[in-house]
Amino acid sequence: MKRTLAVLLALMALAGTVYGAPKSKVKIALIIESTVDDKGWGQAMHDAIVAVQNKYGSSMIEYNYSEKMKPVDAGSAARQYASRGFDIIIAHGAQFKNLILELSEDFPKTTFAFGTNADVGPKNVFTYMPMSEETGYINGVIAGMVTKTNIIGIIGPVDAGDSARYNRGFWLGVKSVNPKADIKVAHTGSFADFVKAGELAHTHIKAGADVLTGAAQQATGGLRAVAEYKDKQIWWLGQDTLQLTMPEGFKVIAACSYDYAPVIEAMIDKRQAGVLGGENIPMTFENGGFVFKYNDKVGSVLTSAIRKAADQARADITAKKLKLDWQAIKY
Amino acid sequence: MNAGSFVLNILILGVPFSVALLLAALGETINQRAGIFNLGCEGIMAMGAFVAFLPPFFMAGTPQAPFANLIGLVLAIVVGALLGILFALVVVTFRAPQGIAGIGLQMLGWGVAGTLFRHYVGGVTGVAGIAAFPIPGLSRIPVLGQILFNHNPLVYLAFLLVPVFWYVLFKTPWGLKVRAVGTYPRAADSLGIPVARVRYQALALGGAMAGLAGAYLSLAQAKMFADDLIAGRGFIAVALVYFGRWNPVGVMVGALLFSLAQALQLSIQVAGIDFPYEFAVMLPYVLVIVVLALVRKARMVGPTELGKPFDREQRV
Numbered sequence: 001m002k003r004t005l006a007v008l009l010a011l012m013a014l015a016g017t018v019y020g021a022p023k024s025k026v027k028i029a030l031i032i033e034s035t036v037d038d039k040g041w042g043q044a045m046h047d048a049i050v051a052v053q054n055k056y057g058s059s060m061i062e063y064n065y066s067e068k069m070k071p072v073d074a075g076s077a078a079r080q081y082a083s084r085g086f087d088i089i090i091a092h093g094a095q096f097k098n099l100i101l102e103l104s105e106d107f108p109k110t111t112f113a114f115g116t117n118a119d120v121g122p123k124n125v126f127t128y129m130p131m132s133e134e135t136g137y138i139n140g141v142i143a144g145m146v147t148k149t150n151i152i153g154i155i156g157p158v159d160a161g162d163s164a165r166y167n168r169g170f171w172l173g174v175k176s177v178n179p180k181a182d183i184k185v186a187h188t189g190s191f192a193d194f195v196k197a198g199e200l201a202h203t204h205i206k207a208g209a210d211v212l213t214g215a216a217q218q219a220t221g222g223l224r225a226v227a228e229y230k231d232k233q234i235w236w237l238g239q240d241t242l243q244l245t246m247p248e249g250f251k252v253i254a255a256c257s258y259d260y261a262p263v264i265e266a267m268i269d270k271r272q273a274g275v276l277g278g279e280n281i282p283m284t285f286e287n288g289g290f291v292f293k294y295n296d297k298v299g300s301v302l303t304s305a306i307r308k309a310a311d312q313a314r315a316d317i318t319a320k321k322l323k324l325d326w327q328a329i330k331y
Numbered sequence: 332m333n334a335g336s337f338v339l340n341i342l343i344l345g346v347p348f349s350v351a352l353l354l355a356a357l358g359e360t361i362n363q364r365a366g367i368f369n370l371g372c373e374g375i376m377a378m379g380a381f382v383a384f385l386p387p388f389f390m391a392g393t394p395q396a397p398f399a400n401l402i403g404l405v406l407a408i409v410v411g412a413l414l415g416i417l418f419a420l421v422v423v424t425f426r427a428p429q430g431i432a433g434i435g436l437q438m439l440g441w442g443v444a445g446t447l448f449r450h451y452v453g454g455v456t457g458v459a460g461i462a463a464f465p466i467p468g469l470s471r472i473p474v475l476g477q478i479l480f481n482h483n484p485l486v487y488l489a490f491l492l493v494p495v496f497w498y499v500l501f502k503t504p505w506g507l508k509v510r511a512v513g514t515y516p517r518a519a520d521s522l523g524i525p526v527a528r529v530r531y532q533a534l535a536l537g538g539a540m541a542g543l544a545g546a547y548l549s550l551a552q553a554k555m556f557a558d559d560l561i562a563g564r565g566f567i568a569v570a571l572v573y574f575g576r577w578n579p580v581g582v583m584v585g586a587l588l589f590s591l592a593q594a595l596q597l598s599i600q601v602a603g604i605d606f607p608y609e610f611a612v613m614l615p616y617v618l619v620i621v622v623l624a625l626v627r628k629a630r631m632v633g634p635t636e637l638g639k640p641f642d643r644e645q646r647v
Binding site: 034035037038039040043068153159184185186187188189190192193194195196198199200202203204206207209217220221224225227228242246247248331 | 340343344348445449453454455456457548552553554555557558559560562564593594597598600601602603608609612613
């Protein structure tokens with residue numbers, strides 16, 4: 001019996017942190033600047049909350065969301081949720097930092113959260129930070145091995161937050177397998193300008209890039225542009241697994257995405273244990289914060305050697321054998 | 332990449348980037364020549380982009396699919412014209428302040444397009460869209476062929492419309508009426524020109540062009556629809572009319588300059604030139620402001636009644 005219990009505990013530990021069911025009903029509100037079906041930033045958080053709700057049932061998790069919230073409007077929405085007795089209010093975006101910090105003083109018994117942000121907030125504010133250099137690194141390993149022109153393009157939104165971490169992790173991944181690769185980094189200056197991301201993708205391709213990647217919801221515009229080169233060996237590495245299911249998915253070799261479910265569960269768990277905030281919750285492969293998928297339909301471009309290298313990189317990152325000094329990378 | 336191919340790529344990319352701005356700004360030129368500035372251009376573009384996207388999205392894989400893009404374009408033009416007429420109702424008939432009404436139309440278009448998109452389509456997705464149509468013979472001309480004759484048909488159409496709009500505006504009786512109602516509507520009225528009707532016509536045409544500009548983004552450039560696809564291009568189009576001094580040729584120069592600056596800043600980043608990207612992304616906007624500032628006030632003579640509602644009963 002003891003041995004069985006030990007094996008079970010070991011398996012649970014390997015599977016990441018295990019959270020118990022909420023002891024009482026939890027009301028969660030989400031505030032986002034985009035929409036819950038943007039196949040990117042907003043949808044990843046929404047899907048995670050819905051997954052947690054499905055796991056414990058809507059009788060235990062009540063969920064409401066507000067979309068298209070600019071920081072000016074978001075304050076009003078968050079205040080209404082807090083007044084209506086919502087337990088956890090997540091303003092999904094670093095742009096909401098100031099309003100959340102302000103509101104947290106007015107509603108000390110409400111748990112607020114915003115991210116991505118690595119700072120530790122007040123005692124009723126959680127922050128969360130995807131260590132997206134990990135996902136970037138694995139995609140970078142694949143890109144470095146796939147490229148034939150040795151030119152790789154990155155479509156960044158702005159050089160900050162998790163996008164900056166992803167891009168630098170990607171850089172490290174490429175260089176680990178292909179030190180001579182020329183990595184072109186460019187930014188649109190926007191998280192949501194799909195057209196400009198497409199323009200940037202075309203610019204990369206004209207400059208010789210044959211593998212591209214991009215972060216934030218705008219990246220879908222970049223993928224759409226890559227898909228126009230239907231018969232050419234030009235490929236995409238996604239920062240959201242939903243891109244694999246799009247019609248343009250035939251260009252996506254692999255994709256990583258955030259799974260915010262462990263963050264949501266951690267917040268519920270901590271809150272019910274009396275911790276309303278004051279912590280930063282990291283997202284890593286180790287704690288189940290990331291999902292990684294290959295595109296099995298992509299054909300011969302995804303060789304077994306590439307899979308092996310990417311799998312090894314993921315295993316090393318998860319086991320913390322591989323430390324990624326992303327901050328050292330200067331473009 | 333050598334300097335030659337660097338410049339060539341900027342030119343190749345800059346031309347198609349300019350088309351949405353050019354189409355919308357040509358329409359806005361007509362609006363403003365008639366004395367109405369339509370800040371709702373952005374909202375009409377959003378609606379145009381959305382309705383144009385629907386036929387190729389829903390007709391994909393059907394026998395009618397080859398006609399889907401054409402149907403989408405027609406829908407965008409019709410919806411754009413109808414929104415232009417709606418705007419005319421508000422600002423011409425009801426004489427509402429044009430700036431406020433324009434912002435209202437922008438929000439209406441953006442909101443309705445986004446809501447209907449969510450309801451009927453769902454998440455962000457793409458369409459096959461309009462393919463490139465290299466012009467036989469001309470597209471093979473070295474350098475020039477790649478820059479000018481290797482694009483989708485809407486690119487050629489947009490640039491062909493520049494002389495058409497110039498001719499209509501400056502050489503036809505209707506163009507004269509448009510300019511008259513924008514410059515001195517009281518005089519035009521005294522000569523029997525129906526000021527309101529001409530303004531309605533101008534706004535319908537301007538709306539149709541904005542709708543077409545939106546369709547260009549969703550069918551030819553991005554080949555997808557997403558919330559906020561237009562991302563401020565409607566407002567840039569309005570600014571380009573001032574830049575081009577209410578002349579279709581000047582507007583074309585402005586659209587090209589802005590888009591070439593856009594292609595330049597993207598190419599600077601991609602080339603790895605040591606230049607802060609924050610400044611690079613500002614470059615096209617700064618350029619427009621600098622040029623506007625440098626153009627002497629005396630040469631900025633536009634329609635003198637721009638923005639002013641016309642009331643024939645009002646005493647002067």
